[in-house]
Amino acid sequence: MTKLSSRDWGNLSLAGLAIIVAACLPWSAGAYNLTIGVTIAMYTVLATSWALFSGPTHYISLATAAFFGVGAYVTGIGIQHLPYWSLLPIAGIIGAVMAALVGLATLRLSGVYFVIFTLGLAEFVRQIITWSQNISGTKGIYVLTSINEADIYWQLLGLAALVWLIGWLIGRSRLGFALRIIGDDEAVAKHSGIDTARAKILLFMVPGAVAAITGAILAPRYVYLEPSLAFTPMLSFQVVIMALLGGTGRLWGPLVGVIPFTFLWETISASFPNQTTLLLGLCFLVIVYLLPKGFVGLIDALRNRLNKGEAWA
Amino acid sequence: MDVVVTGLLLGGTYALIAMGLNLQYGMARIMNLANGEMLVAGAFVAFWFWTGGQISPLLTVFLVAPVAFLLNWLIYVIFLRPLAKRAKSRGQLEVDAILTTFGLSFVAVGLMLAFFGGEYFSYSYLSTPVYIFGDTYGANRVTAFLAAVLICGALWLWLARSRAGMTIRAISVAPESARLVGIDVRRTAALAFALGGAVTATGGSLISTFLTLDASTGVIFTLKALVIVIMGGVGDVRGTIVAALLLGLLETFVARLIDPGLTLAAAYLLFVVILLFRPQGLFGRPTA
Numbered sequence: 001m002t003k004l005s006s007r008d009w010g011n012l013s014l015a016g017l018a019i020i021v022a023a024c025l026p027w028s029a030g031a032y033n034l035t036i037g038v039t040i041a042m043y044t045v046l047a048t049s050w051a052l053f054s055g056p057t058h059y060i061s062l063a064t065a066a067f068f069g070v071g072a073y074v075t076g077i078g079i080q081h082l083p084y085w086s087l088l089p090i091a092g093i094i095g096a097v098m099a100a101l102v103g104l105a106t107l108r109l110s111g112v113y114f115v116i117f118t119l120g121l122a123e124f125v126r127q128i129i130t131w132s133q134n135i136s137g138t139k140g141i142y143v144l145t146s147i148n149e150a151d152i153y154w155q156l157l158g159l160a161a162l163v164w165l166i167g168w169l170i171g172r173s174r175l176g177f178a179l180r181i182i183g184d185d186e187a188v189a190k191h192s193g194i195d196t197a198r199a200k201i202l203l204f205m206v207p208g209a210v211a212a213i214t215g216a217i218l219a220p221r222y223v224y225l226e227p228s229l230a231f232t233p234m235l236s237f238q239v240v241i242m243a244l245l246g247g248t249g250r251l252w253g254p255l256v257g258v259i260p261f262t263f264l265w266e267t268i269s270a271s272f273p274n275q276t277t278l279l280l281g282l283c284f285l286v287i288v289y290l291l292p293k294g295f296v297g298l299i300d301a302l303r304n305r306l307n308k309g310e311a312w313a
Numbered sequence: 314m315d316v317v318v319t320g321l322l323l324g325g326t327y328a329l330i331a332m333g334l335n336l337q338y339g340m341a342r343i344m345n346l347a348n349g350e351m352l353v354a355g356a357f358v359a360f361w362f363w364t365g366g367q368i369s370p371l372l373t374v375f376l377v378a379p380v381a382f383l384l385n386w387l388i389y390v391i392f393l394r395p396l397a398k399r400a401k402s403r404g405q406l407e408v409d410a411i412l413t414t415f416g417l418s419f420v421a422v423g424l425m426l427a428f429f430g431g432e433y434f435s436y437s438y439l440s441t442p443v444y445i446f447g448d449t450y451g452a453n454r455v456t457a458f459l460a461a462v463l464i465c466g467a468l469w470l471w472l473a474r475s476r477a478g479m480t481i482r483a484i485s486v487a488p489e490s491a492r493l494v495g496i497d498v499r500r501t502a503a504l505a506f507a508l509g510g511a512v513t514a515t516g517g518s519l520i521s522t523f524l525t526l527d528a529s530t531g532v533i534f535t536l537k538a539l540v541i542v543i544m545g546g547v548g549d550v551r552g553t554i555v556a557a558l559l560l561g562l563l564e565t566f567v568a569r570l571i572d573p574g575l576t577l578a579a580a581y582l583l584f585v586v587i588l589l590f591r592p593q594g595l596f597g598r599p600t601a
Contacts, residue, residue, distance in 0.1 A: 116539045127578040278423025284416025
């Protein structure tokens with residue numbers, strides 16, 4: 001690790017300041033805005049951790065909903081037996097272990113297998129849980145806690161800060177360096193002695209753990225937990241779109257995608273609830289054909305043009 | 314015994330669907346995740362003609378196949394060819410194709426929801442019993458199976474014997490060298506993609522005679538077809554058929570003996586075993 005430059009310190013304090021400002025939201029906003037705030041915080045956490053893995057490796061993970069649902073169930077089942085604070089780390093560990101298993105099965109192979117595997121993962125876990133509920137005769141679970149919306153918001157914000165910190169640290173570490181080489185050319189990475197499968201599996205554990213913790217944090221919001229609710233496949237796709245829309249090249253990239261998309265989604269689902277699928281599809285096409293590098297790429301291109309303009313003057 | 318026959322009947326129809334995907338992924342090199350939506354669309358048309366005019370799904374197929382062929386050809390030329398052109402590597406093309414076909418599949422689901430609504434649809438066609446080995450089966454399942462066998466057989470013969478089939482196999486094995494011997498790779502890939510779509514839509518029309526579907530079930534079929542194609546080996550017709558029959562059997566066993574809600578979980582488990590032990594497919598040779 002190299003020493004921090006004054007610019008790094010500047011960025012760090014700026015980020016800290018932004019988080020403190022964001023933390024004041026529950027006091028200043030009304031109930032509706034706080035709900036939006038929770039949604040944005042949730043997707044920021046999920047999309048940023050998604051981009052940590054899928055950005056450098058170009059492996060599209062569709063497993064977010066699976067980890068999220070498992071995390072939600074950890075809270076749902078565990079709340080009756082264990083104190084709440086212990087459930088979040090348990091969810092994280094389970095998520096990480098699950099991600100490691102998925103990684104062991106698929107990340108040694110080409111990217112397509114990984115996509116297909118993660119696509120089915122949420123449905124697979126959902127069927128297993130539904131089945132075990134059928135056997136034991138229970139239907140759903142009530143998650144009754146005294147946790148309110150503001151508590152959820154603060155927890156998510158803390159988790160977001162943690163994700164950014166982890167992403168920043170990975171970027172400075174040997175692992176981050178290895179991943180950048182893998183992303184550029186996997187063959188080169190292998191030949192320079194990088195254990196590519198190990199690096200990818202280690203990295204995949206981060207979004208796995210984070211998505212599970214997010215699910216655990218949000219479970220009290222549902223009050224009544226059901227497999228079809230906890231494992232909604234839409235979640236995985238929304239996260240992919242938000243992260244790609246923002247751009248995965250920078251740590252703050254996904255955030256730039258999350259905010260506009262959340263508002264767009266709220267508007268569409270309020271006025272045309274049946275057309276959300278169509279919207280999702282169109283967003284995918286826009287990303288591929290118009291914004292292959294997301295908003296971040298757009299901003300960079302604009303900045304380049306401005307700099308060139310100055311040079312001309 | 315009746316579990317085995319039911320499984321084989323189901324597997325035969327799966328083979329047809331997976332064959333469609335294999336033409337698209339194995340030959341045209343496009344991982345088409347909107348494949349299942351094409352199937353549901355084919356099923357919708359069959360349903361519509363049957364409830365509207367009592368036209369047999371077996372006849373509807375002759376309309377569905379050419380329309381699906383044209384539609385898929387257009388999709389390939391408009392959406393996918395530009396990606397194939399701009400892609401610097403196969404990995405890049407794969408990521409782009411996955412995102413694009415995901416987009417297309419969501420658009421298709423959205424459109425079908427808008428036009429037909431979100432209800433399940435089914436109709437009863439040929440729901441008379443047929444006796445095989447002393448057990449009874451629905452005539453619709455048997456008919457669908459026979460039609461699937463017929464189409465799969467014709468397709469296999471065509472791929473193995475005809476000149477056009479040989480060019481398709483050539484671009485699947487070695488796209489670079491195929492160009493050297495004067496094969497128009499771009500046109501042949503479009504042909505394979507369109508043909509794959511037509512086969513899948515036909516499978517959808519057939520499957521609608523005995524399964525209940527709704528606008529958003531497509532992804533389940535995409536997933537099953539993918540598992541079959543990977544298990545059979547990408548681009549391998551014989552492997553696809555064997556894998557489809559295996560999956561049909563396994564699903565029927567699980568549905569009968571454990572729980573009907575676990576069919577996808579069973580397919581998934583099979584997928585994991587394949588990934589761990591034979592990622593190159595049942596009959597494939599290890600590369601590398």
